[in-house]
Amino acid sequence: MYNSDLPTRAELPSTGKLLRSTVVAALVAVVLLVTTILPAEYGIDPTGIGRALDLTRMGEIKVALAAEAWSEQKPLTDSTPVAAEPAARPAEGGSTATAGTQKQKADQQHSLTITLAPGQGAEVKLAMKKDAIAHYEWTTMGGGVNFDTHGDPDNAPKGFYHGYGKGQNETGATGKLQAAFDGKHGWFWRNRSDAEVTVALKTSGDYEQIKRVL
Secondary structure, eight states: OOSSOOOOTTTSOOHHHHHHHHHHHHHHHHHHIIIIIHHHHHOOOSSSHHHHTTHHHHHHHHHHHHHHHHHHHSOOOOOSOOEEEESSOOOTTOOOOOSSEEEOOTTEEEEEEEEEOTTOEEEEEEEEOTTOEEEEEEEEESSOEEEEEEEEETTOOTTOOEEEEEEEEEOEEEEEEEOSSSEEEEEEEEOOSSSOEEEEEEEEESOSEEEEOO
8 A cells, every 4th residue: 555665663763772862862952051051141151161162251241131121120129238429428408329329420430349259240330321431440359350341222132242341350450431322331240269359449430320230
């Protein structure tokens, strides 16, 4: 009735072969998960391969951007002590900004400190208009940190990234940040050491708001 011959029992794969194939496929999936998917999507790199392939930084940025989007929808609550004070006292009867979010005029100064536990990351952003310039200086106490200075436009598309500079195991940086577009621009730090590290940031210049977003 059929022109093709049906396979014999001997030609069919045995249960052992099927089981081995399943185990091999599962092991390959686990290896891919640990070495590529976790670093690229979540910044988790238990093997170190993701950092060697520059996938971990991609995941850290994705996590930071997601945290920023979440924080914009919900008031910021953070148990980490953050000290942020204007350089000049406001006039009597004037209002002072909160530690988490500070609105300011151009060419005034702010400072804040953030303590990072081992493996912890933090991000601070300035709301700036295109071509606005902010001067900054950050230093660390207790060790070096990895950092990424970058910016996000308002309503940034998924996966967008614009970098100004990054480094590993650095103990400080000084310079000016000129906004490439309207949006949020700032710094992401992560403590890769085994001890607490404190980051002290000072900013001044033409920005509308300073906010810790992670």
